[in-house]
Amino acid sequence: MLSGTFSARAYSFFDTLVWIACLNLLWIAFTLLGFGVLGAGPATAAAHIAVRKRAGGDAAPLLTGFAAGYFRNFGKANALSLPVMAVVAALVLNWNYFSGGHGVFPQLMAVGLFVAAVFLAGAVCYVFPMYARYELPLPQYLLMSSRFAVRHLAGTVILLFVSAAVVYASRCLPGLIPFFSIGAWLYLTGWLCDRFFTANDQAIAAAEPAGHPRLQAASPA
Known part of the structure; x- marks a missing residue:
């Protein structure tokens, strides 16, 4: 029994590693397909849609799902990512x-900009996972991500820690970047955000009166 359980967990672990490596390569390839700037947003949207499907137990083929998500969301994802x-x-x-x-003024400005960058990084971690989960007007994704980052500071700190850890590991081992770094960041942040959103939705559903409007979940197609 223990041997079977260990084998199953080992298989699941290595299967996830292979899936992350494939996600990493697909993100790079489709980002280059959009000449970098125009490809990064749609590739990130497609990646988070794929991560949400996998987190929900959907074993759909990664390549076809990624390509469909990329082209279907090309315009909207760029409208979200370019700003x-x-x-x-x-x-x-x-x-x-x-x-x-x-002088004092330039240093104060530098500190203020650094704090703003940290806040932006925290909010950005939520943007595309939220896009993959909810149907909202495009401007609302940035607004709701910022509010969620402030209201759920513990989760935001975890996401920033994961992001910093991935950056640190990539700087120490640059060979990880073309195979694991981007895919690992997308997978970990997407998986964590999916858990955070689920817990938040459950808390709201338990607290609000019946019939109160809530965020509408998107179809992860």
Whole structure:
């Protein structure tokens, strides 16, 4: 019995590793297909849709599901990701400018920009998992992700820790990047967000009166 249980867990572990590696390669390939900037958003959306399916026990083929999610969400995912990329670029450029300055004001600005970047990183961790789960107007994803990040600080800290750990491991072992780093980050953050959203939905359902409107779950197609 113990041997069978161990074998099953070992098989599940290595099956997940292979799935993450395939997800990593697909994200890179489809991001390049969209020339980087226009491919990253749809690839991330497709990845989180695939992660949500797997978290729900759906064993659908990864390649066909990823490709379908990529092309079906190409426009909406870019409308969601491009503003985020623009804000990230603005934060980086301004931080580089002020961090090299002398005096109190530039250093205060650099600290403020760093804090804003941490908050943005926490909110961004929720954006595409939320997109994969809920049907919302596009601007609402950014707003709701920011609110969720603030209201569920423990979960946000966990997501930031996972993100920092993946970045640290990738810097120490750059060979992980083309095979595991991106896929591992997408899988871990997507799986965690799915759990956080489920717990939040259950808490709201238990607290609210019958018939009260809630976020509408999206079909993970």
